[in-house]
Amino acid sequence: MNRNFLSSLLLLFVAVIMVTSCGNETTTTTNTDTIVKDTVQDMTMETNTSYRLPSPIELYAFLKNNKAKYDKDILNSVDNLSKYFSVRSKALNFGIYASDLAYSTVFEEPQKTFFYYKAVKQLADEMGLTEGFDQSITKRINDNINNTDSLYRITSDAYFVATSHLEEKGKKDLLNLIIAGGWVESIHIAYNSVGKFSADSKIVKRIVDQRLLLENLVELLRSLPQNAENQALIEKFEDLQVAYMDLDSNANVLITEAQYNKIKQKVQNIRNEFIK
Amino acid sequence: MNKRSLTLFFALGIFLLATSTYSQNCSKTRFCTQESYGDFDYKSQTRSAMLSPGDTVRTNVVVYDDQTTRILVCGDSKLGNIKFKIFETKNENKKYVKRIDVKEEEVEEVMKDEKGNPKKDAFGDVMKDYKKITRNDTIWGIKANSREVEVYDSQNNPTGKNYWQKKETMAKRLVVEAILPEGDDDVVGCVSVYVGFKIESVKDGFK
Numbered sequence: 218m219n220r221n222f223l224s225s226l227l228l229l230f231v232a233v234i235m236v237t238s239c240g241n242e243t244t245t246t247t248n249t250d251t252i253v254k255d256t257v258q259d260m261t262m263e264t265n266t267s268y269r270l271p272s273p274i275e276l277y278a279f280l281k282n283n284k285a286k287y288d289k290d291i292l293n294s295v296d297n298l299s300k301y302f303s304v305r306s307k308a309l310n311f312g313i314y315a316s317d318l319a320y321s322t323v324f325e326e327p328q329k330t331f332f333y334y335k336a337v338k339q340l341a342d343e344m345g346l347t348e349g350f351d352q353s354i355t356k357r358i359n360d361n362i363n364n365t366d367s368l369y370r371i372t373s374d375a376y377f378v379a380t381s382h383l384e385e386k387g388k389k390d391l392l393n394l395i396i397a398g399g400w401v402e403s404i405h406i407a408y409n410s411v412g413k414f415s416a417d418s419k420i421v422k423r424i425v426d427q428r429l430l431l432e433n434l435v436e437l438l439r440s441l442p443q444n445a446e447n448q449a450l451i452e453k454f455e456d457l458q459v460a461y462m463d464l465d466s467n468a469n470v471l472i473t474e475a476q477y478n479k480i481k482q483k484v485q486n487i488r489n490e491f492i493k
Numbered sequence: 494m495n496k497r498s499l500t501l502f503f504a505l506g507i508f509l510l511a512t513s514t515y516s517q518n519c520s521k522t523r524f525c526t527q528e529s530y531g532d533f534d535y536k537s538q539t540r541s542a543m544l545s546p547g548d549t550v551r552t553n554v555v556v557y558d559d560q561t562t563r564i565l566v567c568g569d570s571k572l573g574n575i576k577f578k579i580f581e582t583k584n585e586n587k588k589y590v591k592r593i594d595v596k597e598e599e600v601e602e603v604m605k606d607e608k609g610n611p612k613k614d615a616f617g618d619v620m621k622d623y624k625k626i627t628r629n630d631t632i633w634g635i636k637a638n639s640r641e642v643e644v645y646d647s648q649n650n651p652t653g654k655n656y657w658q659k660k661e662t663m664a665k666r667l668v669v670e671a672i673l674p675e676g677d678d679d680v681v682g683c684v685s686v687y688v689g690f691k692i693e694s695v696k697d698g699f700k
Contacts, residue, residue, distance in 0.1 A: 266551040266668075269538035269688070278692050279559060377536035381520035385541070426664035429555045432584055433666070435635070436553070452591070452632055459588045459633045 268433040270396055273316045273403035274373055276423065277323040283419050285410035287324040292317040293402070293492050295336045300493070304344060305446065308391050309491045311340040312398025315376060320406055322372045325365040330372070334358050341379070344391065348382035350375060393437045397450070400427075400434055401488050408481050414474045424480070425472050428461040453490070457483045519543060519683035524567035529655055533563045533689025541685040546572060546676030552669045552686045553582070558661045563689040565656035566647070566671045569682030573674040577686075579645040579657055580668040584637045591634035599623050641668060 293313050301307045318333035334355075341350040354375050361367035383392040404427050411420050435454050441447040460480045464472055519541035523530070538554045556562045566577040604612040604620040612620040644667075645657045669686050 265549065266553060267540055268553045269540060269555070271555055271557065271690075272537040275537055275557065275560070275690060275692075279557070282559075282692065373534070373536050377520075377539075381541065385519065423557075426557065429664055429666050432586075432637075433553055433555060455635050456633055458586065458635050462586060462588060 268436045270400060270430045270433050270437075272319070272373075272376060273399050274319045274323060274376070276403045276407060277320050279423055280407065280410050280420065281323055285420065287320075287326055288409060289321075289326070289329055291406060291409040292320070292329075292333075295332055297492055298336055298339060301340070304391070305394060306491075307340050307344050308394035309398035311337060311344065311346075312395035312400075313402040313488075313491060314340065315395070316399040316402035316406070318372055319376070320403075322365070322368050327362050327365065327368065330368055331358065331362060334372070346379060346383070346391075348378050350379060390441055393441055396437060397434060397454075398491055400430060401484065401491060404484050405488050408484065414477055416470045416472055416474075421477065422471060424477070425461075425464065428458075428464075431458055431461065453483075453487050457487070519685065522683060522685075524569065524683065524685055525565055525655070525687065529565055529567070530687070530689065531563060531691075533561075533691045535687050535689040537690060538688040539685060540688075541683060543681055544568070544572065544673055544684045545678055545681050546673050547678070548673045550671050550684070550686070552671075552688075554667050554669065554688050556661055556665055556667060556688075556690070558663045560690045560692045561658060561660045563656050563658040563687075563691075564645075564667075564669055565687050566669065566684065567655075567687070568673075568684035571680055572682045572684065573676055575674075575684060576672045577645075577647045578643055578670045578672070580641040580643050580670065582639055582641045582666045582668050584639050584666075586638075587636045588633045589636055591632045594630040594632060596628045596630065598626055598628055600626055 293310065295314075297310070301310050314333055314336040318330060318337055321329035321333055338350045338355065341347070354371065357371050358368065361371065380392060380395070383389070383395070404424065407420060407424050407427070411418060411424070415421060431454065435451065435458060438447070438451050438454060441450075457480065460476070460483055463476050463479070467473065467476075520539070538552075540552045542550060544550065554564075564577075564579060566575055568575050600623070601621050602624050604622050606612050614620050647655065650657075669688070671684055671686055673684070
């Protein structure tokens with residue numbers, strides 16, 4: 218095998234890598250997915266099992282169907298964007314802003330949809346995520362800003378493309394943080410869509426159902442690299458799970474007002490940590 | 494370099510290009526027939542992966558009770574006839590004390606007189622003092638036991654359709670298990686677990 222042959226092979230290899238890489242990746246997050254079996258956990262964590270959560274869009278569609286009112290004041294202000302320096306805070310708040318974007322789209326608020334799309338796009342650019350939030354999506358949003366049906370499809374597509382891309386590229390660490398942020402924001406919005414507490418309220422019942430999503434979310438977070446920050450994050454959500462477990466002792470009611478408020482406070486505490 | 498070597502290069506390059514691009518397109522390619530999808534939205538929990546014959550993958554999803562859910566599994570035809578099962582899963586969680594974090598804090602306390610009224614200084618301001626308290630924060634862990642009950646098997650499906658569809662009466666966690674038939678280990682292809690939902694209002698053409 219001569220030198221020219223090897224040089225050509227190397228050049229071709231480099232060219233292929235450059236052509237197939239997606240976007241300008243600036244993140245330094247490692248790609249290793251370490252699944253650690255918790256020694257006190259009876260359930261074996263299989264490496265070929267994946268956990269999914271319904272997109273926040275499903276929850277917001279439900280809220281709208283149940284006559285909830287849009288409230289822009291409960292969303293994470295786009296003014297907070299400048300606070301998010303670390304990749305971690307960007308990922309968590311990407312999820313939060315994507316959730317706010319979905320909420321604004323479902324409730325047909327084009328101006329807010331535009332603002333939140335810009336926020337999500339800015340964080341996507343800063344994290345090197347180009348799939349789902351590239352110039353073509355920006356143009357489609359601009360061209361359809363007053364067409365709520367189209368906005369819905371565009372933002373739904375963008376979310377799916379971005380999350381699929383992250384998974385296929387092995388960036389599950391980022392993806393799982395994004396999902397955590399998106400879920401916390403959605404349950405925060407659901408809580409703020411409830412007027413006076415009633416255990417018979419459909420929205421309250423849907424908040425109780427979030428317990429199932431929380432179980433999958435904790436499994437996702439357990440696959441994050443083992444470090445103090447991630448451990449602290451998992452503990453916050455396990456603490457929330459414990460609050461949900463209090464409902465198991467209820468005999469005649471799905472959830473009491475005290476239990477509802479306890480869960481609400483824990484969600485608020487987690488959200489406040491994420492957005493500060 | 495001779496013609497044979499050049500041909501091998503290009504073949505290698507095209508192979509690398511094809512496989513790396515292919516792995517990014519699993520989620521963008523639809524493998525089921527159009528009629529199988531129906532008018533469901535699959536952009537929420539659908540999962541795609543590159544697999545080989547003999548592989549089994551499990552996808553844990555959550556379905557709500559106010560919507561109809563359709564689940565189907567399709568993939569590259571070279572992987573053969575992919576079977577799938579669906580299980581209802583329920584976690585029986587138990588909490589345990591992982592540890593207790595002991596924190597010392599200084600808190601502000603209003604000074605009071607013998608009668609229990611706030612003390613005031615010469616300027617009429619309430620006098621405050623600081624005292625140290627010890628706060629114990631219990632950190633809980635969760636011990637999860639999971640039970641699964643099979644609710645669907647594509648091999649024993651009385652409807653004859655290649656999908657499972659249901660409107661649940663309560664929210665549930667489901668596990669979709671896709672099982673690829675045995676074959677050549679060197680074959681790699683896309684498999685998608687499609688989880689679609691349909692809500693009857695909000696948006697027409699909810700696809």
